[in-house]
Amino acid sequence: MKTLNLEQILQQYFSYKSFRTGQKEIIQSVLNKNHTLALLPTGTGKSLCYQLPGYILDGIILIVSPLLSLMQDQVEQMKLIGEKRVVAINSFLTFEERIYILKHIQDYKFIYISPEMLQNEQIISVLKDANIDLLVVDEAHCISQWGYDFRPDYLELGIVREKLNNPLTLALTATAKLDVRKDIKKTLLIEDAKEYIYSMDRPNIALQIERIQDYPAKLNRLIELVDQLQGPGIIYFSSKKKADEIAAIINEKGIGQAASYHAGLEQEMRILLQQQFLYNHINIMCATSAFGMGVNKENVRYIIHFHPPLNIESYLQEIGRAGRDGKDSIAIMLYSDDDYFLQQQLIEHELPNEKHIDFFVNLVRSSKGNEVNQITKYQPFPGFTDVHWRLLWKFYESSNNLQEFQMNMTSFIQSRLSIKKEKLKELTNWITNSGCRRRNILHLFEEENEEVENCCDYCGIDMSYYEKQKPSDQGKQILQWKDRLKSIFSFSD
């Protein structure tokens, strides 16, 4: 292959002058036709590693991605940079849309697909003949049973890969310990893959943990912080209701322009809020974990966890949304001992419980396994999350009878619960242990830390770095409708 000027392509298609750490090495590895496993921390531009090769390779880039909302965001992001040949195949599509896309598959260059869609034989047979030059497995840690976010559909990607005639493969993740990385290579049958592992450390983000007595004290402290800290900031909650409540309190007190963002909002509202945040019309986002992915905001100055996440990996993902511009930022976790019980509950809620299983069994019995099932398959019943529903179906379809299904499902849930509780313990230990936060967290990933000026609450943080520079401006004036309409239609020449 001729030596390509990658920087030139980067400039031409993505308007960046230079690569970020790791990107160029990973891209070169792919272009040299190596199967590649890459670990790049959140916020450092993983997607570029397969998007750029798309402008060099002739064929299709097929990207497996586990989260539907993330997939939609990525499609829109690519359209933003002027790439029209991009599409997402997932259960959001209507039947007609899917047929249309499959018929025109050669018109697309970047195809995002959810793992369950790859179980569909019709789709596989179209993709097989479609000249796939690169298979990308995004969030590849979902393959591993030891990972915090195991998804059984990912286990079959090895078989899928064979069906697609073993295309060149790039596995990407932001968080994977050694055992998980081994699992990824084994499952995808790319044991010879080149590994590119970059540090999880984000030296420009200071880490602070504050132990707090109870809920009222937490709320007071949060208000104090929001009043003091330079925004924009994201505050993470584990419930929609709290996110709503506290956004309202912040607005009422006039200490910031806040909104709340969660999966319960319809898509149009989610897009509006993302844009308002991006253009600094609001500077504080009270959010659940649904917020963050696909939001490319460079200047987030702080992340506060009002509720702790459920594992270290999620914590790193969430704080990674701060300081993408490389400037000083801070991550503050407000932790009280009661949080542990809430977290336990959340973990249990993530998986189907006995009642769910019983209900499902009754449903299958009453419909006697005919086509009725197929209709309900992609439509979770009330009281079930998408994840519950998908898991139940998955295990039901791979069992020979209902009894076997119940047994397999129950033992799967047991083992997932114990792994998740293990993960929670790891996070709790990190919070409660003494010693440098950065060193402790990096140790969990077999990494050494380098010294950082504003490191963590244990090593000492100079809070003046993060305080408000200027008093927050008053809430935006509501324009008269005629003025607003005029300004929407006004052109700067």
Added chain:
Amino acid sequence: MNFLTVMILYCISQFKGERSINAVFYLIQGKKSSQTIQDAIWYSLSHVFSIYPDLKKEQFQEQMKKLVRLQYIILDKKTVQITELGEKNLRQSLEKYPIPAELDGWTYKDIDQKFWQRLSLIVQIVSNLGNGDSKFMPVQRDFYTQKWVKQWLYTWNTKYNKQILSKKLYHELEQILSQFERKKKNPNLFVARLSGYQQPGLTISQIANIYDMDEYYYLVVFRSIIHYMITIISEQPQKYPLLYSLIKNEKREIVLTESTRKTLHLIKMDKSIKEIAKIRKLKESTIEDHIVEITLMDPTFHIERFVNPAIQERIRTAIKKLNTRKLKRIKEEVSNADYFAIRLVLSKWSDRK
């Protein structure tokens, strides 16, 4: 009481204790079955048909429990009735938060959302392209909406360049919203949701918050503004060519079930009910159901050949006098009318609002 509760109570009140709670749910959600359509028209509720299409059964049940607890309604096995206390509170709420007169859920049930999705995306695109920005996040992600809008822009761009198109669109919006404002209404309830170049619109809850409404009420108000706009531009398409082109191909076609359509075909060939039943190997009562459905769906359908005008008049007088839609009670009043005749008259002459 939020406005969802108010709307539920309103439907219950209009139903006069003659319909079930499921009928209330289907009406609010906008189920397209002939029973729900019949309810909407017979009980003068077609304006609130499909007012909350995303309403979930659990949400609805929660509201019902609340209403029972407040003693605003009484449930029995089959029907639901509003109490005096409920009626009083409903009146008070509607005084403070009236149902906008422009609301017409039944007529615009399929068009209103399309109109908004297309218009909001077009405005955003025109605004961004006008400022030289082609890299923005579209507010509407629906596949068909995006495709449709692309085609729309392409078509109009062959006629006008983008400056002129933008000016014309601005002018049409300014015109129609000024007209709306002259009715002592606030166009900002609509304009605040529009997005333009580097200025994302406000969300439903943000606007509701600013104007101190609950979100359910804002949703109704917003929808009524859309209905107002569609009404005006349909009346004056030559004045609003751009806006009119957003909906002109969305025919409000009369949707009949397959079987009813076959019956209609035979009616047009002047067959009697008996003959049709024989030809189609169906019961006469089934054919009668079909004819009721046609009467509901098609205001231009004449019922004279099934009920003579004198009896029609007597039935109408009875309905007014008794203020009921209960067939049995009407029949007691007009003894020489049969049930079929009463149903037809109810379907034909109900106040469609």
